[in-house]
Amino acid sequence: MHIFKMIDNDYVLVDYNEAANKILHGKLENYLGSRVSELFRDKPKVISSFKYCYENKTLVRNHFTYFFKSVDELKHVMVEFQFIDPDFILVHYEDITKRKLAQEELKNSRAKYHSLFKHSPLGIAIFDKEGKLIDCNPMSEKITGYTRAELINRNFKDFPLFSPQYFSLFNKNIKTLEKAQRSELSEIQIKKKDNSYSWILYQISSFDLDEVPYYQCIFQDINALKITEKNLEDSKESYQNLIESVPDLIIKIKPNGNILFASPQVKELLGYTSNSLIGTSYFDLIHPADLGLFKKTQKKAIETGDPISLEYRIKKLDGSYLPVGGRGKLINDQGKLRLLGVIRDISDKKTTEKLLEEKLELESLISNLSSRFIFTDDFNEALQNSLKELADFINANRSYIFLFDEDKAFMSNSHEWSAPDVEPQIDQLQNIPLNHFPWLIKRLEEGNPIHVTKSAKIFSEIKSYFKFFETEFIKSILMFPIFLNEELSGFLGFDGVEKTQKWNQKDLSIFQIAADIIGTSLERRLTEKTLTESHNFLDGIISSIPNLMCIIDPEYQLIWVNDKTQNMYKENIIGKHCYNVFRNSDEVCKNCPAEKTFKTGKMHQQEIEYLYKKDDTRIINTNSNVISKSVDGEAELVVIIGQDITQFKKTEKEFLKAKGKYQFLFEQADHGILIFDPDVNEIVDFNKKTHNSLGFTREEFEREFNSFSDSKIFNNSLQNHFNKVKKNKKDAMxxxxxxxxxxxxxxxxFSHLFTIGKSTYIQSLLVFDPQYFNSVFKQMER
Known part of the structure; x- marks a missing residue:
């Protein structure tokens, strides 16, 4: 606070308080007696405020930005000028510098926020607690198809963006904000304004503004990603079907030799399981003497992009080396360079099978149960070891697996481990009705573990059926559900010992994971069995097909042929161009159906002459179709199926020649001729003499005899005549x-019966000139 007095038409500083002195860091004493006209000569607004206050004897309030030279600081102050009789002005001012700076910073922050809000590549929508949309950015309009005006003030609960199933998920995510600041990332499908559907990824967070709660939803259009995922899945399925149907080993490696994929045929060819090779070095499997050539050839393929083909020796699981023919090609695998190879056993003699001297060691005994089930050769043994180790860990004297039958009516103890001093119960615990334990089954179906102590009421229910539980040292039971294909199919169980075991939530979580791993392993085992049976079934079908079959790549190189095709040639034709093998040509065949299939992605058919042996050309009815497509939808592999129709073509040619002669004689005959099919009661052919003699054109006569039974041309006597011919093989009338x-x-x-193949027909001679009647009947009698 400052006090000024009017002296000689100016306002002089006569006093101040400590707060005012503090603003100027104690230097205000130096300004006592100073005049306003001198102090504020460069601030006319301040001087005018003094004058207005004094002359009007009223309160004046103004905001000033003033540079205090005495302390070298720019400050924002709010100043009040108050007149005090008779000639004083009391000046009170408040330092609001910090407030103004905060306001400026808030203003800048809001500008940045609005810029980010407007230009964000993600959709942003803000709505209140009731669900009414308060604001949204331009990307929200683009994703939904609605304008901002159509969205603002609309309640998402009534808006047709969500189907009922996705609305409940969205609403559930909002309710989670009562306990958390933001929801989990979720995917839903929305209905856009144009009635099309689109997938979005979204997350909802909550915030308060002036103590009022609001929700912010940030979302992204992932429809293209979902379509890509679906296409990739379809492509993967087609690729897998092809892999499983090809008898050769298919392998994919990185340029450094690390194996990324090995088809199931590796088991039969080399003795390894597919999974056991993943992540290992393919170079370690190649014979040291062949490794240099292999790396040199691979390097050339990387530099040129050309396919490679070579022979080398590869190490089998038993330590012996197998001669193989390998053909590889560089591929672009999701932007990464990979080598895809097809490997075939080319040994001329059978390799003596050896017994496996060593079993695969499990990477871990207990730290990773999933690894045990993936790499084991004996599923039951792996499960048995797991049951023992799990029981040891949880201090149980018995662990077991119960599985339900297909009808979910009975359960049986399929696997069991028990301590040395505990009698096994697996033989006694078979075909137990599930309806004896409704409470237990209901809890397991809900995905809940069951921990029953001896003091629990349900323990008596279980003990009444399982007499084993009457043993004194059984104090508690622990069970975890096992799901197969998302259906409850059994449970993993433990019996406690010595004292009632109190398991905490962490223990239960660990063993539920163990139960899930066992369930997944059982499910995978069932799936592998089904796939193996399907593969053997399909392999049997393909082997039994008598037609020529082969698969080619876009370079028209043979990557697989069936036995029928390979047996046509002495040398191995895999890796060679199809047009060179089948037609001894250096270029793609004219009207090649495979070429059309690669271009159109559709099935095509063409008759092509194939060179079988020297001077032996066969006519093959050739069909082609796509069996594998790339990520961008282009045909990658085409199957060609051919049927040898050489003999058919020869027969057809001879038939057409004979048919021409017959047709000439048939049409030039002096008398009418009819061919009748007694099985369908229809006239199937007639010559020119027949319809001309009756005054009909051929088309008119056809219309008449198409309805032979109702025809106005013939009466019942002709039908009776045909009936006699069928009975006596001939007749004249x-x-x-x-x-x-x-x-x-x-x-x-005059008619007689004759056969063609398995079909019977009647040929009739019609004589229209009466002078020939007698001679016809005489011939009939003879």
Missing amino acids: EIKIRNKQGNTIDVAI
């Missing part, structure tokens, strides 16, 4: 036929 003009004429008909 005189019948009446109506011509086009409606007149009835006499016709002599």
Whole structure:
């Protein structure tokens, strides 16, 4: 506070308080007696405020930004000028520098926020506690298809963005904000304004503004990603089907030799399981004497991009080396360079099988149960060891697996481990009705572990059926559900010893994971068994197909052929161009169906001449179709199926020649000729003499005899005649036929029965000239 007095038409500083002195760091005493006109000569607004206050004897309030030279500081102050009789002005001012700076910073922060809000690549929507949309950014409009005006003040609960199943998930995420600041990342499908559907990834967070709660939803359009995932899955399935149907080993490695994939055929060819090779070095399997050539060839493939083909020796699981023919090609695997190879056993003699001297060691005894089930050769042994180690860890004297039957009516003890001093119970615990334990099954179906102590009421229910539980040292039971294909299919159980075991939540979580691993392993084992049976079934089908079959890549190189195709040639044709093998040509065949399939992605058919042996050309009816596509939808592999129709073509040619001669004689005959099919009661052919003699064109006569039974041309006598021929194999008689003009004429008909293949027909000779009737009947009699 400062006090000024009017002296000689100026305002003079006559007093101040300690707060005012503190603002100027104790230097205000130096300014006592100073005049306003001198102190504020560069601040006319301050001087005018003094004048207005004094002349109008009123309160004046103004905000000033003033540089205090005495302390070398720029400050924001709020100043009040108050007139005091008779000639004093009391000046009170408040330092609001910090407040102004905070306001400026808030203003800048809001500007940045609005810029980020407006230009964010993610959709941002803000709504209140009731669900009403308060604000949204431009990306929200783009993703949903609605304008901001259409979205603002709309309640998401009533808005047609969500289907009922996704609305409940969205609402559930909002409710989680009662306990957490933000929800989990979730995926839902929304309905856009144009009625199309799109997938989004979103997260909801809460915040307070002026003590009012609001929600902020940040979301991203992932529809393209979901489509890509689906295409990749379809491509992967097609690729896997091809891999499983090809008899050769297919392997994928990095340029440094690390194995990324080995097809199931590796088991039969080399003795390894596919999973056991993943992550190991392929170079370690190649014979040291061949390794240099292999690396040199691989380097050339990387530099040129050309396919490679070479022979080398590869190490089998039993330590012996197998001669193989390998053909590889560089591929772009999701932006990474990989070498895809097809490996075939090319040994000329069978390799003596050796007994496996060593079993695969498990990477860990207890730290990783999943590894045990992935790499083991004996599932039951792995499960038995796991049961023992789990029981040791939890201090139980018995551990076991119960599995339900297919109808979920009975359960049986499938696996058991028990301590040396505990009698095994597995033989007694078979085919137990599930309806004896409704409470237990209900809890397990809900995914809850069961911990039953001896003092619990349910313990008596269990003990009444399992007499084993009457033993005194059984104090508690622990069970964990096992799910197969998301259905409760059994449980993992433990019996406690010595005292009632109190397991904490961490223990239960660990053993539920163990139960899940066992369930997954059982499910995988069932799946592998089903896949193996399916593979053997398909392999049997392919082997039994008598047609020529092969698979080619976009370079028209053979990567697989069936036995029928390979047996046509002495040398191995894998890796060679199909047009060179089948037609002894240096370029793609004219009208090649495979070429059309690579271009269109559709099935095509063409008859092509194949060179079988020297001077032996075969006509093959060739069909081609896509069996594998790349990520971008282009055909990667095409299957060609061919049927040898050489003999058929020869027969067809001879038939057409004979048919031409017959047709000439048939049409030039002096008398009418009819061919009748007695099985369907229809006339199937006739010559020119037949319809001309009756005054019909061929088309008119066809229309008449297509409805033979209702025809106005013939009467019942012709039908009776055909019935006699069927019975006696021949017949001759005189019948009446109506011509086009409606007149009835006499016709002599001579018919006999003949067969073509397994079909029987009647051929009839129609004589329209009466002078020939007698000669026809005489011939019939002879």
